[in-house]
Amino acid sequence: MANFQLELVSPEKLLLSREVEMAIIPAAEGEMGVLAGHAPMIVALRGGTIRVRENGVETESLFVAGGFAEITPTRVTVLADEATPVADLSRAEAERRIAEAEAAYAEAAMDTPERRDAAMARLLSMRAMRDAAQAA
Structure with missing residues:
Protein backbone atom coordinates (compact mmCIF):
# COMPACT_ATOMS: atom_id res chain seq x y z
CA MET A 1 0.00 0.00 0.00
CA ALA A 2 1.23 3.53 -0.78
CA ASN A 3 2.47 5.77 2.02
CA PHE A 4 2.32 9.50 2.61
CA GLN A 5 4.18 11.98 4.82
CA LEU A 6 2.48 12.73 8.16
CA GLU A 7 3.60 15.71 10.22
CA LEU A 8 2.15 16.62 13.59
CA VAL A 9 3.12 20.04 14.90
CA SER A 10 2.13 21.58 18.23
CA PRO A 11 3.06 25.06 19.48
CA GLU A 12 5.89 23.49 21.49
CA LYS A 13 7.50 21.19 18.92
CA LEU A 14 7.33 18.86 15.95
CA LEU A 15 5.96 15.62 17.43
CA LEU A 16 5.92 13.41 14.37
CA SER A 17 7.30 13.53 10.85
CA ARG A 18 7.45 10.27 8.90
CA GLU A 19 5.95 8.16 6.15
CA VAL A 20 2.80 6.29 7.24
CA GLU A 21 0.22 4.06 5.62
CA MET A 22 -2.89 5.63 7.17
CA ALA A 23 -3.88 8.26 9.70
CA ILE A 24 -7.24 8.50 11.42
CA ILE A 25 -7.86 12.05 12.56
CA PRO A 26 -10.60 13.56 14.76
CA ALA A 27 -12.11 15.99 12.24
CA ALA A 28 -14.79 18.34 13.56
CA GLU A 29 -17.42 16.45 11.53
CA GLY A 30 -16.25 13.03 12.79
CA GLU A 31 -13.33 10.64 12.52
CA MET A 32 -11.66 10.69 9.13
CA GLY A 33 -9.33 8.11 7.65
CA VAL A 34 -6.62 9.43 5.35
CA LEU A 35 -4.67 7.35 2.85
CA ALA A 36 -2.14 8.30 0.17
CA GLY A 37 -3.85 10.01 -2.76
CA HIS A 38 -6.56 11.66 -0.63
CA ALA A 39 -8.32 14.66 -2.12
CA PRO A 40 -6.83 17.98 -0.98
CA MET A 41 -8.65 19.71 1.85
CA ILE A 42 -8.27 21.60 5.09
CA VAL A 43 -10.30 20.36 8.05
CA ALA A 44 -10.86 21.64 11.57
CA LEU A 45 -10.03 19.19 14.34
CA ARG A 46 -11.90 18.55 17.56
CA GLY A 47 -10.33 17.10 20.69
CA GLY A 48 -9.56 13.45 20.10
CA THR A 49 -6.96 10.88 19.17
CA ILE A 50 -4.91 10.67 16.00
CA ARG A 51 -4.20 7.03 15.25
CA VAL A 52 -1.31 6.11 12.96
CA ARG A 53 -1.21 2.84 11.00
CA GLU A 54 1.86 1.31 9.41
CA ASN A 55 2.02 -2.12 7.74
CA GLY A 56 -1.58 -2.81 8.75
CA VAL A 57 -0.93 -2.21 12.46
CA GLU A 58 -1.73 0.78 14.67
CA THR A 59 1.70 2.05 15.72
CA GLU A 60 0.97 5.29 17.51
CA SER A 61 -1.83 7.25 19.19
CA LEU A 62 -1.59 10.94 19.98
CA PHE A 63 -4.19 13.11 21.69
CA VAL A 64 -4.86 16.51 20.11
CA ALA A 65 -6.96 19.19 21.76
CA GLY A 66 -8.08 20.72 18.47
CA GLY A 67 -6.47 22.50 15.55
CA PHE A 68 -6.40 22.00 11.78
CA ALA A 69 -5.18 19.44 9.28
CA GLU A 70 -4.06 20.20 5.75
CA ILE A 71 -4.43 17.15 3.53
CA THR A 72 -2.87 16.69 0.11
CA PRO A 73 -2.43 13.49 -1.93
CA THR A 74 1.14 13.07 -0.60
CA ARG A 75 1.15 14.79 2.81
CA VAL A 76 -0.93 15.45 5.91
CA THR A 77 0.14 18.30 8.16
CA VAL A 78 -1.63 18.54 11.50
CA LEU A 79 -1.36 21.86 13.33
CA ALA A 80 -2.56 20.98 16.82
CA ASP A 81 -3.46 23.41 19.59
CA GLU A 82 -1.99 20.87 21.99
CA ALA A 83 -0.71 17.33 21.36
CA THR A 84 0.40 14.54 23.71
CA PRO A 85 1.16 10.85 23.19
CA VAL A 86 -1.78 8.91 24.63
CA ALA A 87 0.61 6.88 26.80
CA ASP A 88 1.64 10.14 28.56
Missing part, protein backbone atom coordinates in the same frame (compact mmCIF):
# COMPACT_ATOMS: atom_id res chain seq x y z
CA LEU A 89 -1.91 11.22 29.44
CA SER A 90 -3.02 11.32 33.06
CA ARG A 91 -6.63 10.71 34.04
CA ALA A 92 -6.18 12.90 37.14
CA GLU A 93 -4.84 15.77 35.02
CA ALA A 94 -7.71 15.35 32.56
CA GLU A 95 -10.25 15.48 35.43
CA ARG A 96 -8.62 18.68 36.74
CA ARG A 97 -8.78 20.26 33.30
CA ILE A 98 -12.42 19.19 32.89
CA ALA A 99 -13.27 20.99 36.13
CA GLU A 100 -11.53 24.14 34.86
CA ALA A 101 -13.34 23.91 31.51
CA GLU A 102 -16.72 23.41 33.24
CA ALA A 103 -16.10 26.51 35.34
CA ALA A 104 -15.12 28.52 32.25
CA TYR A 105 -18.26 27.31 30.46
CA ALA A 106 -20.47 28.31 33.39
CA GLU A 107 -18.78 31.72 33.43
CA ALA A 108 -19.44 32.14 29.69
CA ALA A 109 -23.15 31.29 30.03
CA MET A 110 -24.21 34.91 29.66
CA ASP A 111 -21.45 35.88 27.27
CA THR A 112 -21.45 36.00 23.47
CA PRO A 113 -22.35 32.87 21.50
CA GLU A 114 -18.77 32.71 20.22
CA ARG A 115 -17.32 32.59 23.76
CA ARG A 116 -19.88 29.98 24.81
CA ASP A 117 -19.04 27.86 21.75
CA ALA A 118 -15.30 28.14 22.46
CA ALA A 119 -15.83 27.20 26.12
CA MET A 120 -17.95 24.19 25.11
CA ALA A 121 -15.36 23.08 22.55
CA ARG A 122 -12.68 23.21 25.27
CA LEU A 123 -14.88 21.21 27.67
CA LEU A 124 -15.55 18.55 25.02
CA SER A 125 -11.84 18.40 24.21
CA MET A 126 -10.94 17.80 27.85
CA ARG A 127 -13.57 15.06 28.10
CA ALA A 128 -11.99 13.44 25.04
CA MET A 129 -8.63 13.69 26.84
CA ARG A 130 -10.06 11.85 29.85
CA ASP A 131 -11.52 9.16 27.57
CA ALA A 132 -8.17 8.72 25.81
CA ALA A 133 -6.35 8.51 29.17
CA GLN A 134 -8.74 5.77 30.31
CA ALA A 135 -8.13 3.78 27.15
CA ALA A 136 -4.34 3.95 27.56
Whole structure:
Protein backbone atom coordinates (compact mmCIF):
# COMPACT_ATOMS: atom_id res chain seq x y z
CA MET A 1 0.00 0.00 0.00
CA ALA A 2 1.23 3.53 -0.78
CA ASN A 3 2.47 5.77 2.02
CA PHE A 4 2.32 9.50 2.61
CA GLN A 5 4.18 11.98 4.82
CA LEU A 6 2.48 12.73 8.16
CA GLU A 7 3.60 15.71 10.22
CA LEU A 8 2.15 16.62 13.59
CA VAL A 9 3.12 20.04 14.90
CA SER A 10 2.13 21.58 18.23
CA PRO A 11 3.06 25.06 19.48
CA GLU A 12 5.89 23.49 21.49
CA LYS A 13 7.50 21.19 18.92
CA LEU A 14 7.33 18.86 15.95
CA LEU A 15 5.96 15.62 17.43
CA LEU A 16 5.92 13.41 14.37
CA SER A 17 7.30 13.53 10.85
CA ARG A 18 7.45 10.27 8.90
CA GLU A 19 5.95 8.16 6.15
CA VAL A 20 2.80 6.29 7.24
CA GLU A 21 0.22 4.06 5.62
CA MET A 22 -2.89 5.63 7.17
CA ALA A 23 -3.88 8.26 9.70
CA ILE A 24 -7.24 8.50 11.42
CA ILE A 25 -7.86 12.05 12.56
CA PRO A 26 -10.60 13.56 14.76
CA ALA A 27 -12.11 15.99 12.24
CA ALA A 28 -14.79 18.34 13.56
CA GLU A 29 -17.42 16.45 11.53
CA GLY A 30 -16.25 13.03 12.79
CA GLU A 31 -13.33 10.64 12.52
CA MET A 32 -11.66 10.69 9.13
CA GLY A 33 -9.33 8.11 7.65
CA VAL A 34 -6.62 9.43 5.35
CA LEU A 35 -4.67 7.35 2.85
CA ALA A 36 -2.14 8.30 0.17
CA GLY A 37 -3.85 10.01 -2.76
CA HIS A 38 -6.56 11.66 -0.63
CA ALA A 39 -8.32 14.66 -2.12
CA PRO A 40 -6.83 17.98 -0.98
CA MET A 41 -8.65 19.71 1.85
CA ILE A 42 -8.27 21.60 5.09
CA VAL A 43 -10.30 20.36 8.05
CA ALA A 44 -10.86 21.64 11.57
CA LEU A 45 -10.03 19.19 14.34
CA ARG A 46 -11.90 18.55 17.56
CA GLY A 47 -10.33 17.10 20.69
CA GLY A 48 -9.56 13.45 20.10
CA THR A 49 -6.96 10.88 19.17
CA ILE A 50 -4.91 10.67 16.00
CA ARG A 51 -4.20 7.03 15.25
CA VAL A 52 -1.31 6.11 12.96
CA ARG A 53 -1.21 2.84 11.00
CA GLU A 54 1.86 1.31 9.41
CA ASN A 55 2.02 -2.12 7.74
CA GLY A 56 -1.58 -2.81 8.75
CA VAL A 57 -0.93 -2.21 12.46
CA GLU A 58 -1.73 0.78 14.67
CA THR A 59 1.70 2.05 15.72
CA GLU A 60 0.97 5.29 17.51
CA SER A 61 -1.83 7.25 19.19
CA LEU A 62 -1.59 10.94 19.98
CA PHE A 63 -4.19 13.11 21.69
CA VAL A 64 -4.86 16.51 20.11
CA ALA A 65 -6.96 19.19 21.76
CA GLY A 66 -8.08 20.72 18.47
CA GLY A 67 -6.47 22.50 15.55
CA PHE A 68 -6.40 22.00 11.78
CA ALA A 69 -5.18 19.44 9.28
CA GLU A 70 -4.06 20.20 5.75
CA ILE A 71 -4.43 17.15 3.53
CA THR A 72 -2.87 16.69 0.11
CA PRO A 73 -2.43 13.49 -1.93
CA THR A 74 1.14 13.07 -0.60
CA ARG A 75 1.15 14.79 2.81
CA VAL A 76 -0.93 15.45 5.91
CA THR A 77 0.14 18.30 8.16
CA VAL A 78 -1.63 18.54 11.50
CA LEU A 79 -1.36 21.86 13.33
CA ALA A 80 -2.56 20.98 16.82
CA ASP A 81 -3.46 23.41 19.59
CA GLU A 82 -1.99 20.87 21.99
CA ALA A 83 -0.71 17.33 21.36
CA THR A 84 0.40 14.54 23.71
CA PRO A 85 1.16 10.85 23.19
CA VAL A 86 -1.78 8.91 24.63
CA ALA A 87 0.61 6.88 26.80
CA ASP A 88 1.64 10.14 28.56
CA LEU A 89 -1.91 11.22 29.44
CA SER A 90 -3.02 11.32 33.06
CA ARG A 91 -6.63 10.71 34.04
CA ALA A 92 -6.18 12.90 37.14
CA GLU A 93 -4.84 15.77 35.02
CA ALA A 94 -7.71 15.35 32.56
CA GLU A 95 -10.25 15.48 35.43
CA ARG A 96 -8.62 18.68 36.74
CA ARG A 97 -8.78 20.26 33.30
CA ILE A 98 -12.42 19.19 32.89
CA ALA A 99 -13.27 20.99 36.13
CA GLU A 100 -11.53 24.14 34.86
CA ALA A 101 -13.34 23.91 31.51
CA GLU A 102 -16.72 23.41 33.24
CA ALA A 103 -16.10 26.51 35.34
CA ALA A 104 -15.12 28.52 32.25
CA TYR A 105 -18.26 27.31 30.46
CA ALA A 106 -20.47 28.31 33.39
CA GLU A 107 -18.78 31.72 33.43
CA ALA A 108 -19.44 32.14 29.69
CA ALA A 109 -23.15 31.29 30.03
CA MET A 110 -24.21 34.91 29.66
CA ASP A 111 -21.45 35.88 27.27
CA THR A 112 -21.45 36.00 23.47
CA PRO A 113 -22.35 32.87 21.50
CA GLU A 114 -18.77 32.71 20.22
CA ARG A 115 -17.32 32.59 23.76
CA ARG A 116 -19.88 29.98 24.81
CA ASP A 117 -19.04 27.86 21.75
CA ALA A 118 -15.30 28.14 22.46
CA ALA A 119 -15.83 27.20 26.12
CA MET A 120 -17.95 24.19 25.11
CA ALA A 121 -15.36 23.08 22.55
CA ARG A 122 -12.68 23.21 25.27
CA LEU A 123 -14.88 21.21 27.67
CA LEU A 124 -15.55 18.55 25.02
CA SER A 125 -11.84 18.40 24.21
CA MET A 126 -10.94 17.80 27.85
CA ARG A 127 -13.57 15.06 28.10
CA ALA A 128 -11.99 13.44 25.04
CA MET A 129 -8.63 13.69 26.84
CA ARG A 130 -10.06 11.85 29.85
CA ASP A 131 -11.52 9.16 27.57
CA ALA A 132 -8.17 8.72 25.81
CA ALA A 133 -6.35 8.51 29.17
CA GLN A 134 -8.74 5.77 30.31
CA ALA A 135 -8.13 3.78 27.15
CA ALA A 136 -4.34 3.95 27.56
